[in-house]
Amino acid sequence: MSARVPLPRWVDVALLPLLNVVLAFLIGGIVVVMVGQNPLEAVGIMLYGAFGYGSGFGYTLYYTTDFIFAGLAVSLAYHAGLFNIGPEGQAYVAGLGVILVALALNGQPWFLTVPAMVLAGGLFGAAWAFIPGYLQAKRGSHIVITTILFNFIAVSMMGYIISKILKPANVGSDESAPIDAISRVPQLRLFWELFKNSPVNISFFLALIALAAVYWLIWHTKFGFAMRALGHNPTAARYAGISNAKVIMITMALAGALAGMVAVNNVGGVQGRLILNFVSGAGFVGVAVAFMGKGHPIGVALSALLFGALYQGGQELAFSMPGITREMIVTIQALVILFTGAMGDMLRPPLERIFRPRVSASAGDV
């Protein structure tokens, strides 16, 4: 076999991932056809539901906010060669930090409470991710397994804390006391009529800032360089004088802090209280978002928007086409992870064949 010809850059960064996503959606469409529904009609309803009217669009942006944070939490760790499957648990535990400071500062105006919630959520999320990071760095426990286990531990721990400690005596369901309206993260409908009754709040702008910050951190700082060096070749990084253990622990803590922002969006901005399982899968969507976006903030933003639209459009779909449930979205999510993540190189050989002549022609005789 001849040596591999590298693909043109645009094919590698844009065309290949796009084809993989298209493949995932095609198979999703085939499943929809198999149960006797019209996939094109479904896509139409979903597009309308996600972008067609103000409050639908607001919901899309609300989901997008969650998925950007979770996607960044997975991406950041992945650059350092760490597969963080724990954003779900990290966000859940961060909810505790958010509600504790929010209730302590209850009644204060939002510009005082929001920074405190961001800080506390970030700290709690970071702490929950730091432990697997520490176990990986110092004790060699595999981060994939420990982050999965920490998701389960978070569920039990938070279940106990919410139902036995935070729940006020006069409340029936398992949830904390509510945050006063003026202390919550302000929703965008206060400033723009457009968003009607949708829950999108200023955490969305926080997500945009996080995208830029992560980009800057990974590609324009010394620490980002150390992270990427570790991700590419731990041995080389070690010889270059980088303390791998330190980089692993800090990276995981940062990833956890990013996941923690999901709690600011939900606990602080939407429910205004801490409820059981408020993360409801957003952390896992982050895995799909990160792989589809190839770990790059621009990719993460685009795929978070796509999944945001899918989730909101999926709700709409469940109303309009009773044959299709929301779980179809989880299936699409799975196919996206499969084709962009695990089978990401499946289409590489045919693409290499297509693009080979042009490359060798421009390179001249060798």
Add this chain to the structure above:
Amino acid sequence: MNYYTDLILILDSTVRLAIPLILACLAGLYSERAGIVDIGLEGKLLGSAFGAAAMAAVTGSAWLGLLAGVGVALGMSAIHGIASINLKGNQTISGVALNFLAAGLTTFLGQSWFHRGGFTPQLSGDQRFGPITLPFAPELASVPVIGGLYSELISGHNILAYVAFIAVPVTAWVLFQTRFGLRLRAVGENPKALDTAGISVTALRYQALIITAVLVGIGGTYLSIAQSAGFNNNMSAGRGYIALAALIFAKWKPWPALATCLLFGFLDALQFRLQGVQFPLIGEVPVQAIQVLPYLLTIILLAGFIGRAVAPKASGIPYTKER
């Protein structure tokens, strides 16, 4: 005497709760020993539980249900194999994708086919695997001590449960006494050595994945048409992950795997039993504290505070033949 009956009852539910864990754990053992990480056990349990229940509901036969359950697991293993053996993709990502795939498709197809909010129809009679009464169990039931033990604990399970227990010594024998077992262990530690000896790494890893699928398929079938009377949403409820934790806890060995699964099953049984029970001094033990124990124990082991869990060396690394 009352305490004794209580104990027998707890042990009995321990066994019932441990069976899917044992099957999934042994399933994971084969693939991980062959060097393929299988995070997808959870999804395979769920998928085969659905396949078995759907088939049993449509055909009325538990055995066809079992066939469908194993078939679903085989299909999922094939995807995992193509992604991780042929395409040399990331095995963890493939496993995560399979878990989501099962979670999404089972509910979606369940709703489209049966219109019961993701549940399959209630099964009864021949659609399920019923309990088998071992010889003399009813006659011996009244004999003190041994009677209860035999007729409650040992007798009265279904065929899949006995399969799970037989699978343990069989696995130990296959793994450590046969040529196939030796090769299986070798391919997980040093695939290159096997390749050099002229044995196909790809074929061996696919064989391991097939055994994995059969075992986890039986486990999923047990969940939906032996333990329960039908499929419901997300009924595997993290058992695949617990089995994975048990596998690590057992250091990838069959007999310790049995012991660990029984321990985790016991914790599960205890959790139901202790609800609302007041203890002297400590009062009521929160269910969450017991729920969390399997995960905590595994973490402590992984951290190397009690012994050391070392995975097969080539685990998770796709094998590329030199050219």
